[in-house]
Amino acid sequence: MEKFTTLEGKVMPLDRANIDTDAIIPKQFLKSIKRSGFGPNLFDEWRYLDHGEPGRDNSSRPLNPDFIMNTPRYQNSQILLTRENFGCGSSREHAPWALLDYGFRCIIAPSFADIFFNNCFKNGILPIVFNDKVVENLFDQVEDQSGFTIRVDLQNQNIELPDGEILEFEVDSFRKHALLNGLDDIGLTLQKADVIRDYEARRANEAPWLFS
Amino acid sequence: MNPKTLYDKLWDQHLVEDDPNGTSLIYIDRHLVHEVTSPQAFEGLHLAGRKPWKTSSMLAVPDHNVPTTVDNSEIDDPVSRLQIQTLDQNCNHFGITEFGMSDPRQGIVHVIGPEQGATLPGMTIVCGDSHTSTHGAFGALAFGIGTSEVEHVMATQCLISQKSRNMRIWVSGELNPGVTAKDLVLHIIGVIGTAGGTGYAIEFAGPVVEALSMEGRMTVCNMTIEAGARAGMIGVDQTTIDYFKGRPYSPKGDMWEQAAQSWKDLNSDENAHFDTQIEIDGFDILPQVTWGTSPEMVVSIGDTVPDPDQESDPVKREGMENALRYMGLEAGTPMNEIGLDLVFIGSCTNSRIEDLRAAAKLAKGRQVSDTIKQAMVVPGSGLVKRQAESEGLHQVFIDAGFEWRNPGCSMCLAMNSDQLKPGERCASTSNRNFEGRQGQGGRTHLVSPVMAVAAAIAGHFTDPARL
Numbered sequence: 259m260e261k262f263t264t265l266e267g268k269v270m271p272l273d274r275a276n277i278d279t280d281a282i283i284p285k286q287f288l289k290s291i292k293r294s295g296f297g298p299n300l301f302d303e304w305r306y307l308d309h310g311e312p313g314r315d316n317s318s319r320p321l322n323p324d325f326i327m328n329t330p331r332y333q334n335s336q337i338l339l340t341r342e343n344f345g346c347g348s349s350r351e352h353a354p355w356a357l358l359d360y361g362f363r364c365i366i367a368p369s370f371a372d373i374f375f376n377n378c379f380k381n382g383i384l385p386i387v388f389n390d391k392v393v394e395n396l397f398d399q400v401e402d403q404s405g406f407t408i409r410v411d412l413q414n415q416n417i418e419l420p421d422g423e424i425l426e427f428e429v430d431s432f433r434k435h436a437l438l439n440g441l442d443d444i445g446l447t448l449q450k451a452d453v454i455r456d457y458e459a460r461r462a463n464e465a466p467w468l469f470s
Numbered sequence: 471m472n473p474k475t476l477y478d479k480l481w482d483q484h485l486v487e488d489d490p491n492g493t494s495l496i497y498i499d500r501h502l503v504h505e506v507t508s509p510q511a512f513e514g515l516h517l518a519g520r521k522p523w524k525t526s527s528m529l530a531v532p533d534h535n536v537p538t539t540v541d542n543s544e545i546d547d548p549v550s551r552l553q554i555q556t557l558d559q560n561c562n563h564f565g566i567t568e569f570g571m572s573d574p575r576q577g578i579v580h581v582i583g584p585e586q587g588a589t590l591p592g593m594t595i596v597c598g599d600s601h602t603s604t605h606g607a608f609g610a611l612a613f614g615i616g617t618s619e620v621e622h623v624m625a626t627q628c629l630i631s632q633k634s635r636n637m638r639i640w641v642s643g644e645l646n647p648g649v650t651a652k653d654l655v656l657h658i659i660g661v662i663g664t665a666g667g668t669g670y671a672i673e674f675a676g677p678v679v680e681a682l683s684m685e686g687r688m689t690v691c692n693m694t695i696e697a698g699a700r701a702g703m704i705g706v707d708q709t710t711i712d713y714f715k716g717r718p719y720s721p722k723g724d725m726w727e728q729a730a731q732s733w734k735d736l737n738s739d740e741n742a743h744f745d746t747q748i749e750i751d752g753f754d755i756l757p758q759v760t761w762g763t764s765p766e767m768v769v770s771i772g773d774t775v776p777d778p779d780q781e782s783d784p785v786k787r788e789g790m791e792n793a794l795r796y797m798g799l800e801a802g803t804p805m806n807e808i809g810l811d812l813v814f815i816g817s818c819t820n821s822r823i824e825d826l827r828a829a830a831k832l833a834k835g836r837q838v839s840d841t842i843k844q845a846m847v848v849p850g851s852g853l854v855k856r857q858a859e860s861e862g863l864h865q866v867f868i869d870a871g872f873e874w875r876n877p878g879c880s881m882c883l884a885m886n887s888d889q890l891k892p893g894e895r896c897a898s899t900s901n902r903n904f905e906g907r908q909g910q911g912g913r914t915h916l917v918s919p920v921m922a923v924a925a926a927i928a929g930h931f932t933d934p935a936r937l
């Protein structure tokens with residue numbers, strides 16, 4: 259997993275509540291055998307005017323000009339600003355995979371769906387919770403200033419706005435450690451490889467048929 | 471020493487380390503792999519340059535997408551074909567044992583594990599599939615996991631987990647003649663509800679459970695997930711131990727003696743503490759049929775379709791109304807007047823040799839009703855198929871008008887071409903009657919294999935004992 263330390267990036271506002279995993283990546287794309295390559299189909303139903311199918315060339319599909327992601331000023335955004343209960347619906351990990359593949363590394367919202375929130379950390383995305391007032395204020399600023407860019411500092415748990423204002427956020431210390439060091443759950447468990455090998459040696463004594 | 475439940479014992483034996491953050495690292499003995507939930511996990515290993523920790527713990531088989539028509543082994547859907555080819559390639563690349571599509575041992579992952587002795591008592595068993603609970607029938611701790619966890623187990627042989635609470639479901643008395651393990655588990659789900667087991671590991675025990683064959687015990691544990699519990703289990707007795715004698719992956723010689731001896735301890739201690747205990751009287755259970763779109767929407771064969779107006783809870787009432795609309799049923803209709811379009815005997819719930827024997831016994835000398843468009847029997851594995859054929863069961867089915875298919879998940883989830891059309895009604899021995907599960911707009915009634923045969927012959931549900 260890629261480390262997350264600081265991130266300076268453009269913010270894209272997506273002003274809807276309860277965006278579910280099916281909206282993030284529609285279910286026809288789940289038959290894929292890959293975890294990469296979902297970026298072009300992120301928010302597929304909103305983003306394109308036609309119906310998307312896996313394996314289709316997305317570059318020639320008609321874009322929905324009214325969807326914010328398609329407006330020039332928000333191209334190459336890395337931070338998504340959105341509303342409450344983002345990521346509700348199924349537990350599928352395709353949703354964070356699609357966000358990450360598109361280029362989003364940080365999502366700001368007043369609240370997130372539980373499983374999605376955890377899945378973000380597993381995939382190197384930092385979800386930040388701010389209260390409604392702060393989020394509302396961010397929406398205003400992003401919409402007012404073209405190219406609105408913020409700096410996210412995970413170590414110090416704050417974001418810096420273009421006018422120099424600093425906003426602090428909370429993050430679970432275990433999750434923070436993993437993100438800062440680029441440790442996914444697997445990386446963390448592999449740090450305990452010796453403990454696992456000790457267990458295996460002990461267990462092979464008790465139940466040798468499991469190791470033969 | 472504190473008395474322990476079976477689940478406590480299995481947990482303690484596999485605990486590698488407790489983490490201060492409240493999670494535990496659990497060691498996994500057996501990792502079963504199929505084509506649908508493994509590709510991204512393998513891709514993750516590739517991307518990170520990691521290798522599986524212990525390839526010998528893994529056994530792979532394609533089952534969800536495989537065609538089951540006997541004269542056609544070609545997969546038409548390119549996406550399905552690619553999933554299976556990807557499994558072949560990944561297994562090849564990492565040196566993982568795979569029973570490929572042309573292997574006579576190929577079959578549904580939850581059927582072949584026990585059949586091979588790859589599932590053993592006392593193991594922790596995972597698979598990227600919720601019906602992994604099946605393997606708990608052997609005194610094992612078995613549960614389904616997500617794709618990230620599949621990758622985690624591949625890379626580390628461990629899982630980060632949290633201990634569940636203990637529940638025991640004690641079934642006293644006896645089962646009435648003609649009542650099967652499927653009826654037992656449907657009845658249990660009807661009693662505790664689809665969320666009744668949430669947060670628990672469920673142990674099934676009592677005289678009725680002890681009297682079940684291994685096949686019957688697997689049917690019960692298979693559907694634990696439908697009661698909301700990730701793991702269901704049954705203690706080890708002589709029936710369990712006898713089942714594994716001489717299976718290809720079972721321990722041999724001295725090791726067998728040692729293993730069999732140690733397995734005997736895989737039972738809850740007397741006075742072990744259960745957070746919740748439920749008692750069910752076996753004599754209360756009659757043949758079951760589901761009427762709705764959730765396994766808990768179940769009644770006995772002599773009953774009628776329930777009336778939502780009798781339900782006081784508004785949320786439940788709405789759920790019932792939606793289910794009846796989807797199922798195209800009227801409240802008050804006697805269950806045995808509901809006519810069927812299709813009959814499906816198969817799935818990891820009911821496709822083992824004992825299921826086929828019971829079904830064939832009833833089908834023998836009878837004819838599938840003219841009103842049934844299609845009735846099919848899909849054995850759980852190539853070996854089940856072979857065994858059934860050596861006993862002549864296939865001929866009984868064919869003579870009665872059933873199609874005799876090749877092994878696979880088939881119409882249990884309709885990922886291959888075996889699917890219901892909108893509005894078609896099916897008596898199915900599988901485990902899920904969710905909307906669209908067997909094909910978009912399809913209507914599923916969950917039943918036992920003997921009920922499925924009875925329905926095929928009568929053209930509508932009927933008490934198998936009355937046939």
Ligand code: SF4
Pocket residue numbers: 533534578579580599601817818819878879882883900901
């Ligand atoms: S038979 Fe059905 S429930 Fe069982 S593994 Fe296959 S799809 Fe899943």
